[in-house]
Amino acid sequence: MARLTRRSVLRGSAALGATALGTTQILGFPHVAKAAATTASVWFPQGFVQDEDVALRKAVGDYEKASGNKIELSITPFAPERQKIIAALTSGVVPDMMINNPAEILQIYGWQDRWVDVSDVVETQKALFSETALVSAQAYNNVTKKRGMYGVPLRAAVVPCHIWRPLVEKAGLKIEDIPKTWDAYFDFFKKVQDNLRKQGERKVYGLGFQVTANGVDPYNLFMAFLVAYGGQNIVTRDGKLHLDDPKVKQAAIKATAYIGGAYRDGYVPPSAINWNDADDNNAFHAKLMVMDVDGTLSTEVAVKEKYPEQYFKDMVTHGVPGYPNDNQGKPVPSIVGITQGMVPKGAKNVAVAKEFLRYFIQPKVIGEFVELGLGRWLPVMPSLAKSPFWQDPKDPHLRGYVQQGLLGPTIPDYYVFNLAMAEVRNQHVFSLAMIDVAKEGVKPEPAVDKAFKRIEEIFAKYKA
Amino acid sequence: MNGTSAVEVSRFALRRRALSRSFRGGLKGGEYTWALAFVVPYVAVFLAFVAYPVVYGLWMGSDASLYRELFADPIYQSSVVNTALYLALGVNVKMFLALLLSGFFMRPGWWMKVLLLIFVLPWAVPQISTFISIHWMLNGEWGFLNNVLYKLFHVEGPHWLNDRWTALGAVIVSHIWKWTPFWTLILLAGRMAIPLEIRDTARVDGATGLRGFVHITFPLLANLYLICTLLSTIFLLGDFNAVTFVSGGGPANQTHVLATLGIRDAFEIANPRLGVAAVMSALPMVIPLVIILMRKLRTAEVQV
Numbered sequence: 001m002a003r004l005t006r007r008s009v010l011r012g013s014a015a016l017g018a019t020a021l022g023t024t025q026i027l028g029f030p031h032v033a034k035a036a037a038t039t040a041s042v043w044f045p046q047g048f049v050q051d052e053d054v055a056l057r058k059a060v061g062d063y064e065k066a067s068g069n070k071i072e073l074s075i076t077p078f079a080p081e082r083q084k085i086i087a088a089l090t091s092g093v094v095p096d097m098m099i100n101n102p103a104e105i106l107q108i109y110g111w112q113d114r115w116v117d118v119s120d121v122v123e124t125q126k127a128l129f130s131e132t133a134l135v136s137a138q139a140y141n142n143v144t145k146k147r148g149m150y151g152v153p154l155r156a157a158v159v160p161c162h163i164w165r166p167l168v169e170k171a172g173l174k175i176e177d178i179p180k181t182w183d184a185y186f187d188f189f190k191k192v193q194d195n196l197r198k199q200g201e202r203k204v205y206g207l208g209f210q211v212t213a214n215g216v217d218p219y220n221l222f223m224a225f226l227v228a229y230g231g232q233n234i235v236t237r238d239g240k241l242h243l244d245d246p247k248v249k250q251a252a253i254k255a256t257a258y259i260g261g262a263y264r265d266g267y268v269p270p271s272a273i274n275w276n277d278a279d280d281n282n283a284f285h286a287k288l289m290v291m292d293v294d295g296t297l298s299t300e301v302a303v304k305e306k307y308p309e310q311y312f313k314d315m316v317t318h319g320v321p322g323y324p325n326d327n328q329g330k331p332v333p334s335i336v337g338i339t340q341g342m343v344p345k346g347a348k349n350v351a352v353a354k355e356f357l358r359y360f361i362q363p364k365v366i367g368e369f370v371e372l373g374l375g376r377w378l379p380v381m382p383s384l385a386k387s388p389f390w391q392d393p394k395d396p397h398l399r400g401y402v403q404q405g406l407l408g409p410t411i412p413d414y415y416v417f418n419l420a421m422a423e424v425r426n427q428h429v430f431s432l433a434m435i436d437v438a439k440e441g442v443k444p445e446p447a448v449d450k451a452f453k454r455i456e457e458i459f460a461k462y463k464a
Numbered sequence: 465m466n467g468t469s470a471v472e473v474s475r476f477a478l479r480r481r482a483l484s485r486s487f488r489g490g491l492k493g494g495e496y497t498w499a500l501a502f503v504v505p506y507v508a509v510f511l512a513f514v515a516y517p518v519v520y521g522l523w524m525g526s527d528a529s530l531y532r533e534l535f536a537d538p539i540y541q542s543s544v545v546n547t548a549l550y551l552a553l554g555v556n557v558k559m560f561l562a563l564l565l566s567g568f569f570m571r572p573g574w575w576m577k578v579l580l581l582i583f584v585l586p587w588a589v590p591q592i593s594t595f596i597s598i599h600w601m602l603n604g605e606w607g608f609l610n611n612v613l614y615k616l617f618h619v620e621g622p623h624w625l626n627d628r629w630t631a632l633g634a635v636i637v638s639h640i641w642k643w644t645p646f647w648t649l650i651l652l653a654g655r656m657a658i659p660l661e662i663r664d665t666a667r668v669d670g671a672t673g674l675r676g677f678v679h680i681t682f683p684l685l686a687n688l689y690l691i692c693t694l695l696s697t698i699f700l701l702g703d704f705n706a707v708t709f710v711s712g713g714g715p716a717n718q719t720h721v722l723a724t725l726g727i728r729d730a731f732e733i734a735n736p737r738l739g740v741a742a743v744m745s746a747l748p749m750v751i752p753l754v755i756i757l758m759r760k761l762r763t764a765e766v767q768v
Contacts, residue, residue, distance in 0.1 A: 083731045090736045108734050203605050213716045270604050270623045274631075274714040288605060426733045427537075428717065435716045439626070457536065 040096035040352035041072040045081045048298045048376055055372030063359045069352050089114060094344040096353035099154070102216075103337050104415045104422035106151045109344075110139025111419050111462075115150035116343040116350055121357045122149055125381070128363060129153055133380040136338040136412040140239070140419065142464060151340025152357045155370050155377035158334045158405030159220050161318040162284060162299045163291045167204060171195035171290075175316055182228045182332070183258070185324035190267045192290050206267045208280050208292035209259050211438050213428035215277035220335070221293050222430040223414070225255035228324070228332045232411070239418040241459050243452045252451070256430075257444035260437025273435060295337065300397050301374040312396060319400030320408045333409040338380060378405045420455075420462040429454050521740050530741035539717045539725065540742070546632055547701070547721040547746070550639070555696045558640045559647060563689060566651035567677070587645040595709035598638050599625070602710075628718040631711040635719060639706045647692055654688040655681065687760065694757040701746055722746045 042060070047053045053075055060071045074095070076084055082101050088094045089109055100106040109115060122129070122137060130153075137151035165175055171192040178188050186207060193206030210217035226234065231251025233242050242248050262268050269288050272280070281299050284292040292299065297317065304311040316322070326332050341360065343353045360366060367384040370377050375398050379385065385402045392398060415422035424430070433451040436442035488496045534540050569580050586594065601608040604623030613621040625631045658681065666672075666680045682689075704723040711719040713728065720728065722742055730739025 086731050086734055086736060102732075102734065105734060213714060214712060270626055273623075273716070274625045274712060276712060286606070423733060432716055439715070454538070461533075 038068065038352060039070040039072060040347075040349045040356060041074065042353070042356065043074045043076065043081065043085065043095045043098040045099060045101045046075050046077045047373060048296075049301050049304075049374055051301075052373035052376060055369050058372065059360060059365055059369050062365070063356055066359065067355065069355070071356060089344065092346055094346045096347040096349045097341055097343055097356065100151060100340045100342060102426075103339070103413070104419070104425070106137075106340050106342060107139040107415050107419045107422055110148065110150045111142045113141050113143035114345050115139070115148075116345055116347065116354075117148050117150065118152050118341075118343060118354065118357065119149035121152050121354050121361070124358055125361045125363070128381040128383060130156075130380055130382055130406060130410070132156075132336050132410045132412050133338050135237075136336075136416050137340055138416065140464060145464065151338070151342055152361060153338050153380040154341050154360065154366065155339045156380050156405055157296045157337045157339075157377055158319070158401070158410070159224055159293060159295045160297075160323060160401055160404055161291055161293050162208075163316040163318065164284075164287060165314050165316050167196065167287065167290045168192055170199070170201075178318075178322075180325055181329055182225075182324045182327050186258070186262070189291050190262070190265075193267055196290075203288065205269045205289040206291070207262050208284055208289035208294070209262055209268045209272060210275050210280050210294075211259060211263045211268060211272050211431070211434050212275045213431040213435065214275060216425065217275070217277050217280060217294060218428065218431040218434070219425040220295055221259065222255055222434065223335055224293060224332075225259060226251050226430075227335065227411075228326050229254040230326070231255070232333065235414040235417045235421055237417050239464075241418065241420075241455070243455060249448065249452070252430075252433075252448045253444045256433045256437055256448055256451075260434045260444065260447070263434075263438035268438075273439060297374075297376050297397055297401055301376045304374060312394075315397070317397040317400055319397075319402070319404030321403075322400055323404055331409055333411045334404050335413050336378075336405055336410045337413055339377065375401070378402055380406075382406055418459070418462065420459040423458045423461075424455050427454070427458065429458070521744070524737050525740040525744040527737065527741075530738055531745065533738060534729075534741050534745065539720060542628075542718055543720040543722055543725045543742075544745075546719055547723075549632065550636060550707075550721050551697055551700055554636050554639045554700055555693060557636075558644050559689065559693050559696060561640065561644050562647035562651050562692075563685075565644065565648045566655055567681075569648065569652050570655055584645040584649065586642050591642055591705050592709055594642065595638060595706055598634070599710050599712070602634055625711055626715050628715065631715060632719045635706050635710045638710050639700070639703070642706070643696070647696065650692055651685065651688065654685050658684050691757065691760055694753055694760070698750060698753055698757070701750060702743075 044056055047056070056075070057073070060073050063069070064071055078101065081099075085098055085101060085105060088098075089105075106115070118137075122134070126134070133153035133156060137149055137153055138147050139150050140146075141148050163175065163178075168175055168178075172195055173188075173192060179185050189206035191206075193204065196204045210221050212218050226232075226248075229251035231248045233245060234248045234252075235241055263270075263272065269283055271283070275283070280292050280294055281302065283289060284294075284299055285303070300311055300315050300317060303315070318324075320331075323334070324332070341357050343350055343357075347353060360369070363381055363384060366381070367379055367387060370379050370384075371387070371389040375389065375395075378401065379390075384390070385406045390398050390402045413421070415425065429451050433444075433447040436447040436450070437444050489499070491499055565583075569576060569583075602624040604610060604621070604626060607621075607624075609624070610621035613619045622630060624634055662680065662684070663676070666676055671679050702723055704721070704727060707713060707719060707721050707724045708727075713720040713724050717728075722745065726739040726743040728739070729742050730736040733739075
């Protein structure tokens with residue numbers, strides 16, 4: 001046995017350290033493995049139903065066959081992926097392509113000049129994308145002091161209404177009886193609840209409003225009401241905030257009053273105040289409430305395979321038609337969230353990542369991707385809405401959903417115009433106003449005043 | 465070279481050798497090399513997984529403007545209050561119960577061993593799944609607890625997680641339920657280590673029951689109890705499982721503690737530096753605790 005000396009130990013330790021470092025690089029950091037010019041690492045969030053992941057794997061597999069390149073695909077559940085992405089961007093150890101999860105991450109890190117410009121990729125299909133998708137792909141870069149195209153639109157989502165037909169009918173009413181204007185539409189479900197209570201239904205609520213300060217649902221709900229009440233210009237396309245606009249303030253007060261009031265008056269499940277994004281889906285499936293206002297068709301596609309009767313007969317999706325008009329009878333534009341593919345600066349193989357995205361956004365590929373995922377997500381090209389899948393007369397949900405989110409009047413989310421709105425959303429400023437009214441007995445006006453004060457503070461941080 | 469300088473040189477050499485020996489901890493030749501071989505991996509792991517993350521964290525949270533932003537967040541103040549309550553009640557109630565229960569489990573009998581086995585189950589089962597179960601049990605509409613209340617007494621139970629104080633109470637009780645068995649076992653081990661002769665002598669002198677506890681058992685356990693309390697406080701400051709999975713920080717972000725606020729700021733607000741600052745703001749409390757703990761461990765003899 002060789003004699004152990006101090007030098008040999010130190011040399012051995014250094015060698016051991018180097019080996020360990022090499023091993024961790026190989027095992028833990030994909031960017032080393034993709035040193036070959038034909039490999040790119042791609043991060044996607046896991047689908048709500050397995051079909052979404054199958055659709056993604058197929059698209060990736062088809063690309064690999066077509067190009068000869070290799071994609072190291074990482075599919076992670078929604079919430080951990082969000083953390084993984086933020087950790088990656090903070091540490092600088094980034095993949096070659098990722099998805100904007102959370103959605104506003106495109107704008108947050110675009111502000112910090114952390115994305116590779118992908119306008120050349122988008123350009124290949126630019127004429128086919130919806131205007132909302134293209135606008136949502138942009139972000140203000142606070143380093144270059146101009147807006148850039150940092151996202152490649154891949155799929156979209158909108159917020160329709162989901163209704164249990166059997167509960168409406170049990171209350172002695174019909175789906176066809178549901179009014180077409182905003183307040184009357186939601187008041188209808190209060191009547192459904194009242195009728196059901198008279199029949200001894202102890203735990204069924206009319207409205208599945210997410211009066212909570214968790215997740216993205218409460219913001220989506222509030223913004224749908226704000227837009228319906230005329231507050232669409234809270235932030236204009238130039239990024240300016242308009243809290244001093246009386247129409248915006250009035251709309252915010254009405255939205256806060258209606259949602260908070262519905263909770264206070266007992267038309268919303270009490271536990272809604274502590275829901276996360278999945279809880280309203282679960283509560284809806286448990287028939288705790290008659291209707292839910294929730295993004296995507298996740299509620300419906302979750303039961304399609306196991307309970308086809310629920311999908312085809314019992315559940316009603318109110319996209320367009322069905323989604324209520326404003327109180328004057330005019331259509332209400334829907335806020336559309338766009339999933340974007342992005343290439344972070346520091347990516348080792350930008351060329352393959354861009355080539356993969358160019359392949360992915362070909363109409364045939366991107367169209368098949370959303371269709372194989374059961375249509376939970378919408379396509380981002382209006383021409384794709386005409387496919388037999390989306391126009392299937394036997395499917396009770398898809399046509400209305402695609403009409404609402406792709407063909408009807410749509411607007412991008414407000415953080416696209418000003419990044420500060422992302423923080424307003426994530427700090428749940430409007431949720432707190434709704435909860436103040438719902439639970440703390442605060443009047444809508446002071447609740448909105450408090451919210452507006454906080455919004456102004458947040459916007460002050462994002463002066464370009 | 466004259467004689468004086470030769471003496472000086474040899475003195476210098478002796479001093480150097482003594483210093484070197486002292487540096488080597490009295491180890492010689494191969495012993496020292498082996499010691500080095502065992503220490504180097506530990507030092508490497510310590511640097512990589514302890515020193516680096518701590519320094520990186522300090523660097524991330526070093527910007528004063530982060531703290532201005534943090535203090536301006538309305539949720540921060542309530543999170544500080546929640547953290548204080550969580551620590552004060554969670555640690556002290558748990559440790560006091562553990563102290564009492566450790567005495568109870570000193571009783572002889574085979575059934576006591578069976579009872580102890582059942583008692584430690586909450587600690588043995590995975591905490592996340594149990595906290596999620598508690599969250600569901602407390603659901604106001606369809607939760608187990610309110611259903612039992614309704615079935616047995618036709619009483620509509622409160623919505624436990626809809627009110628700040630009941631939700632925070634649920635978090636604290638869940639923590640106590642989960643961790644009391646662990647600390648009971650530690651204190652039980654401490655009690656068992658008290659020499660039988662001391663207890664017998666005390667008993668002969670009339671120190672039985674409460675007097676025996678006050679004058680014999682507790683003084684001998686005091687150091688262990690204090691160290692356990694300090695350790696538990698440090699553990700609890702960094703704990704976010706109970707809050708995240710029992711109350712979710714709700715309602716309306718009213719039950720966040722600093723650890724969960726840090727996670728929220730880092731990943732929901734997508735501002736990791738602010739998240740680090742939220743956790744760093746607990747340092748003024750952590751550092752004195754660690755110093756007291758270290759002093760206690762260094763100076764106090766184990767009394768049990």
